[in-house]
Amino acid sequence: MSDDSAKPSDPEAERAMQSLFAQVQPRDLPPAADEAEIRRALFAEWDAITGRRAFLRRAVAATAAAAILLAMFGALLLRTGSAPAAVVASVERVRGDVQIAGAAPAIGAEVRSAVRIDTHSGQVALRLANGGSMRLASQTRVTFAAAGRATLDGGTLYFDSENGAAVEVRTPLGIVRDMGTQFVARLAGERLEVAVRDGRVAIDRGSGAVDVAAGERVSVTSGAAAPRRERSSSFGGDWDWAERVAPPFEINGRPLIDFLQWVEAQTGRTLEFADPNSERVARDTVLMGSMDLEPMPMLAAVLATTDLGYALDGDRIVIRAGK
Amino acid sequence: MLAHDADAFTEFFDGFFPRLYRFARTRLGEDPDTLKEIVHVTLSKAIRRLRTYRGEAALFTWLCTICRNEISDHNARVARERKHVSLTEDLPDVRAAVDALAAPPSDDPEHSFRRLETARLIQVALDQLPAHYGNALEWKYVYGFSVEEIAAKLGVGLDAAQSVLARAKRAFHEVYGTLTKDLVAANSDREIGTQTP
Numbered sequence: 411m412s413d414d415s416a417k418p419s420d421p422e423a424e425r426a427m428q429s430l431f432a433q434v435q436p437r438d439l440p441p442a443a444d445e446a447e448i449r450r451a452l453f454a455e456w457d458a459i460t461g462r463r464a465f466l467r468r469a470v471a472a473t474a475a476a477a478i479l480l481a482m483f484g485a486l487l488l489r490t491g492s493a494p495a496a497v498v499a500s501v502e503r504v505r506g507d508v509q510i511a512g513a514a515p516a517i518g519a520e521v522r523s524a525v526r527i528d529t530h531s532g533q534v535a536l537r538l539a540n541g542g543s544m545r546l547a548s549q550t551r552v553t554f555a556a557a558g559r560a561t562l563d564g565g566t567l568y569f570d571s572e573n574g575a576a577v578e579v580r581t582p583l584g585i586v587r588d589m590g591t592q593f594v595a596r597l598a599g600e601r602l603e604v605a606v607r608d609g610r611v612a613i614d615r616g617s618g619a620v621d622v623a624a625g626e627r628v629s630v631t632s633g634a635a636a637p638r639r640e641r642s643s644s645f646g647g648d649w650d651w652a653e654r655v656a657p658p659f660e661i662n663g664r665p666l667i668d669f670l671q672w673v674e675a676q677t678g679r680t681l682e683f684a685d686p687n688s689e690r691v692a693r694d695t696v697l698m699g700s701m702d703l704e705p706m707p708m709l710a711a712v713l714a715t716t717d718l719g720y721a722l723d724g725d726r727i728v729i730r731a732g733k
Numbered sequence: 734m735l736a737h738d739a740d741a742f743t744e745f746f747d748g749f750f751p752r753l754y755r756f757a758r759t760r761l762g763e764d765p766d767t768l769k770e771i772v773h774v775t776l777s778k779a780i781r782r783l784r785t786y787r788g789e790a791a792l793f794t795w796l797c798t799i800c801r802n803e804i805s806d807h808n809a810r811v812a813r814e815r816k817h818v819s820l821t822e823d824l825p826d827v828r829a830a831v832d833a834l835a836a837p838p839s840d841d842p843e844h845s846f847r848r849l850e851t852a853r854l855i856q857v858a859l860d861q862l863p864a865h866y867g868n869a870l871e872w873k874y875v876y877g878f879s880v881e882e883i884a885a886k887l888g889v890g891l892d893a894a895q896s897v898l899a900r901a902k903r904a905f906h907e908v909y910g911t912l913t914k915d916l917v918a919a920n921s922d923r924e925i926g927t928q929t930p
Contacts, residue, residue: 427902431874433852437859437867440754440772444765448773449746456780460737710777722770723810 451707455714458701495522498554499536499544502657506532506548527552529565533655542575544568545652566596568652570675571609583630584615592675593622594648600632605642607649607678613637645678645725653677658702661712666695669712670729676705677727684730691718692729735783750776752860752867753796759857760804771807775800793861851913858909866901873898 499521501510507530508514510521521527521536529550536544539557546552550565560567561580569577570592579586579595583602586595591609595602604611605627613620613630620637622628627642642648656676661669670692674681683689695716701708709727713720721728734741750772757771778799779786786795859867865887872878872886884894 423902427874430851431855431870433848434855434875435852436871436875437751437755437856438758440751441765444754444769445750448750448769448776451773452746452776452780453742455777456734456742457737459780460735707773710773714777714781 447707451703451710454701454703454707455711458699458711458715495524496556497521497539498523498557499538501534502537503535503655504532505534505655506530508532508534521554523554523556525553533651535655535657537657538575538577540575541573542577543570543572543657544577545655547651562595562597564597566594568592568594568649583632584613587612587614594652601629603627603629605648607644649678654704656705659708660700661697662700664697665693666697666712666716667692669697673705673709673727680726682726682728684728688718688729688731691716691731748864749793749796752793752864753800755856755860756797757800757804767807771800771803775803854912855909858905858912861908862901862904865897866904869894869897869901870905
């Protein structure tokens with residue numbers, strides 16, 4: 411039997427330990443949000459590396475969800491006897507407490523015109539019927555008149571025209587019109603801020619339009635004061651929240667280069683290859699499986715299954731051979 | 734973990750993440766974004782290289798080695814980008830004036846430093862121990878939990894908890910003794926000096 415078992419400690423040694431520890435504080439714990447984020451990303455990476463895929467589980471879940479939605483839609487038609495208002499968008503991702511027409515939406519739920527969206531403490535990513543991607547930050551209130559026409563009553567929205575879809579955002583301080591772009595509009599009280607990452611945006615104030623170019627943030631207020639212009643970085647700051655709520659990217663059967671370009675677009679960073687061979691590998695590699703993570707953790711997880719790695723260097727994502 | 738056992742992943746993450754986070758923070762300071770990035774990359778690389786881990790070193794030591802390399806790469810990148818800055822206090826005249834200032838003996842910064850350093854090294858030693866040893870000692874001597882409470886937290890009986898504590902204390906003394914060899918020597922010199930009338 412071990413001499414460790416339940417034997418009372420030597421009082422002298424015990425006093426020495428207590429004295430030694432007298433000045434010691436409990437060890438700090440990492441921030442819970444960081445821990446949760448890293449755990450989720452690592453789990454996906456580990457899951458991918460150790461070979462398990464969730465195809466079947468996802469397919470069954472998606473089929474079941476579609477069947478339920480179809481049944482609900484049919485029931486609605488039967489009950490009302492007429493077609494509901496036009497569908498202007500569908501929900502691609504939702505986080506936290508978001509309400510659409512007073513109810514919590516599911517992934518894939520349709521958004522109809524004239525329906526109020528209130529994100530409360532949550533965030534939501536919408537796919538507009540015209541193809542654009544719109545994301546709403548927390549404490550944001552939006553109503554759609556049509557797929558490309560939204561009214562922002564307060565809060566922050568992000569728009570990415572992706573395949574050339576246009577949008578017009580009405581606010582009490584002017585109408586924001588994009589011209590093929592990625593931008594953020596933030597309405598807070600008597601102040602409207604528009605930051606542009608790519609392309610151009612015009613703020614139509616009735617008395618004239620204010621142009622906002624890529625890399626700029628322009629603020630307008632309800633008074634006659636001239637618009638204020640500042641530099642705006644293409645990543646971090648204004649864009650972090652929109653990156654976190656980016657809609658999922660289906661990787662199955664897609665070339666790695668497509669995925670890397672998606673990460674570039676979602677993060678606002680510039681994609682570069684360390685050498686021609688890395689770029690060739692990215693073009694030749696076809697991805698299999700499915701994964702649902704935020705862009706940067708997903709980049710780490712996807713590259714872990716390939717012969718490539720990456721490094722962040724300022725605003726650049728450098729893809730290189732090896733890990 | 735290589736056999737795709739989710740419980741093994743959880744045990745790995747829960748056991749090593751907080752310790753590695755503290756290890757990196759000591760070396761990187763309070764830049765939360767860099768800290769998060771380095772810890773994430775370290776664990777990510779460890780998972781990818783897990784097949785190459787041969788067990789010659791403790792797993793935590795292996796993680797610390799990867800983390801050190803990441804920090805070193807990060808520092809090299811930052812150094813490349815950093816512009817050379819001349820601080821006012823580095824000008825020869827100013828520096829001579831600053832060096833001439835003497836702190837009042839009552840402040841005894843050396844003693845304060847050693848006290849803080851001792852406390853820090855105890856935390857480092859706790860992190861170097863197997864997670865349940867470090868936790869058991871912290872619960873007992875920092876939080877003041879009873880053996881019964883520690884047994885409940887560990888999910889074992891009273892005898893087993895006593896046994897864990899006894900083994901943890903022996904392991905702690907071994908690690909802490911190694912870490913503080915120089916510090917203890919310095920303390921001894923000082924104590925001998927203060928006994929002189």
